[in-house]
Amino acid sequence: MASGNIKAGCGQMKEKLRVENLKKVYGTKEVLRGVEFDVRDGEFLSILGPSGCGKTTILKILSGLLKPTEGRVIKDGEDITELASSKRGMGIVFQNYALFQNMTALKNVEYAMQFRPGLKPGARKRARGLLEMVGLSEYENAKPHRLSGGQQQRVAIARTLALNPDIILFDEPMSALDVANRLALRGELKAIQKKTGATIIYITHDQEEAFAMSDRIMVMGNGEIEQLDTPENILKSPASDYVKSFVLDNLRLKMESLSKYMEYCL
Numbered sequence: 603m604a605s606g607n608i609k610a611g612c613g614q615m616k617e618k619l620r621v622e623n624l625k626k627v628y629g630t631k632e633v634l635r636g637v638e639f640d641v642r643d644g645e646f647l648s649i650l651g652p653s654g655c656g657k658t659t660i661l662k663i664l665s666g667l668l669k670p671t672e673g674r675v676i677k678d679g680e681d682i683t684e685l686a687s688s689k690r691g692m693g694i695v696f697q698n699y700a701l702f703q704n705m706t707a708l709k710n711v712e713y714a715m716q717f718r719p720g721l722k723p724g725a726r727k728r729a730r731g732l733l734e735m736v737g738l739s740e741y742e743n744a745k746p747h748r749l750s751g752g753q754q755q756r757v758a759i760a761r762t763l764a765l766n767p768d769i770i771l772f773d774e775p776m777s778a779l780d781v782a783n784r785l786a787l788r789g790e791l792k793a794i795q796k797k798t799g800a801t802i803i804y805i806t807h808d809q810e811e812a813f814a815m816s817d818r819i820m821v822m823g824n825g826e827i828e829q830l831d832t833p834e835n836i837l838k839s840p841a842s843d844y845v846k847s848f849v850l851d852n853l854r855l856k857m858e859s860l861s862k863y864m865e866y867c868l
Contacts, residue, residue: 608836615642618801619664619769624673626659633659634670635825641801643768646792648804648812651822652848657805660822661771664803665694677769693767697774699754701746707733707757708742720767732760735797736790752783762799772804773840776811788814809852821845 619641634656641647648659648709664666664675666687679713682690693786701710711729716719721728733742736756746754755775762770772791776784794817795802806812812819813833823843828848831842840846 607706616816617641618643618645619803620661620676621664622674622676624660624663624675625671626656626663626668627671634663634673634782634824636672637827639820639827639830641803642688642817644795644801646795646802646804646817647820648806648818649820649822649848650806650809650812650815652807655822656825657822658773659703661773661805662696664769665771667688668751669797676738682748693762693765693769694771695755695758695762695775696764698745698779699758701749701754701757701761703746706743706745707749707753707760710746710757710763711761714761718765723770726762726766729760729797730761733757736760748787751779752787755783755787759791759794763794767800768803769803772779772849773800774805774807776806777807784811787856791815809849810856813853817825823848853864 609698617640621637622637624634624637625632633772635681637656637660649660653658659668663670664794666685673683674681677690703711703851705713708729709725710724711732730739730742736759738753738756738760741749741753746757749757758775776787779787788811791802792802800815804812804815816832816833818832819836821828821836821841823844829845831839831841836845836849840850
């Protein structure tokens with residue numbers, strides 16, 4: 603595995619999360635094979651790989667939804683491997699939105715705070731502020747079935763932000779969205795990260811998506827890390843034939859398929 607520094611201009615970042623020798627076995631199938639990596643405070647790290655490579659298993663272990671067979675998860679210097687999901691200071695945005703269909707957008711965001719004594723008193727005001735942040739103020743009284751996929755995903759993001767997580771985990775949040783919504787949401791995620799200072803770990807199978815948003819990219823293949831580096835370094839120096847094939851060749855094919863139309867866009 604190759605590792606790399608944060609992009610030039612981002613400065614030195616302190617370690618926020620560290621994963622040590624993470625293994626997960628189901629019966630005789632080894633899904634994760636001694637995965638080790640760190641995440642810096644305020645970093646946008648994408649975990650990129652095809653279906654079945656172990657990336658979603660990593661997310662579930664980080665969030666506390668799944669126990670590792672071996673290994674440790676360290677957050678802010680504390681071993682949280684056995685800590686309950688609700689006490690980890692992490693939020694998850696799922697690809698299927700997971701909104702309450704009988705609640706308005708405002709109620710969906712507000713509901714997230716009802717079981718946190720410190721957040722409950724100002725829940726309504728905070729929910730409105732978060733909907734404004736994701737550009738949905740005018741839709742606060744709309745129920746999910748009246749919202750587009752992109753709008754529903756924005757509500758899901760606002761709901762996650764309501765609990766003040768310092769790490770936000772995204773599980774392929776754009777896989778069900780059309781191209782226009784994907785492009786819009788990319789910019790909004792980066793803007794939200796800048797406003798909140800949150801550390802983001804983003805699961806995706808889309809090379810273009812990972813390269814468009816990430817400070818670093820962790821390329822996964824068959825339960826192992828093939829390369830962890832900046833987008834620039836991955837392009838310049840792929841660590842293996844797998845990285846070259848899965849990342850560079852696929853990006854090149856996408857570019858070539860569009861290149862013949864580029865003159866019409868200039």
